[in-house]
Amino acid sequence: MTSRPCVRVPSLSLLWLEELRAEGVQALLLDLDNTLCDPRGDSPTEEAAAFCVRMEEAGMRGYILTNGRGDRAERLAQRLGLPCIARAHKPLPGAYRRALRDLDLPKEAVAAVGDQFFTDGLGAMYVGIRLVLVEPRFPRDKPLVRLLSPLDRILRRLIPER
Numbered sequence: 001m002t003s004r005p006c007v008r009v010p011s012l013s014l015l016w017l018e019e020l021r022a023e024g025v026q027a028l029l030l031d032l033d034n035t036l037c038d039p040r041g042d043s044p045t046e047e048a049a050a051f052c053v054r055m056e057e058a059g060m061r062g063y064i065l066t067n068g069r070g071d072r073a074e075r076l077a078q079r080l081g082l083p084c085i086a087r088a089h090k091p092l093p094g095a096y097r098r099a100l101r102d103l104d105l106p107k108e109a110v111a112a113v114g115d116q117f118f119t120d121g122l123g124a125m126y127v128g129i130r131l132v133l134v135e136p137r138f139p140r141d142k143p144l145v146r147l148l149s150p151l152d153r154i155l156r157r158l159i160p161e162r
């Protein structure tokens, strides 16, 4: 591994997939709300759909981990053609470990991608997997996320920008 274990990047479209793949990353554990879709919407963003195509082209698998509801998450994951764990209780490690088992990959072979420091960031750090923190795509999110967002904005600056 040559690049840093935690980085920030402005958007999914700027994520350097080929480089990560060359460094041995075979799968991405993807956050759903505000990373791949509007938290109030029912379809993935165009950017997310394009990202999934790029991921496949780079020879990487994707796996959605979301703290959101199961039925909506399943629908969205299906539209993107990705497996999904809903109600993942990030940053707790259970869902991360389940996803690693499911993918049959060691933690060194995956990276987490998400928009929130407190869930996606701490979860990845706790489990010891690489983290790519993206900027939230939409101004609104779940009430708890909104409540923590001023602090989240401060803490995410601790993570170096790529």
Ligand SMILES: [Mg+2]
Binding pocket: 031, 032, 033, 034, 035, 114, 115, 116
């Ligand atoms: Mg999110």
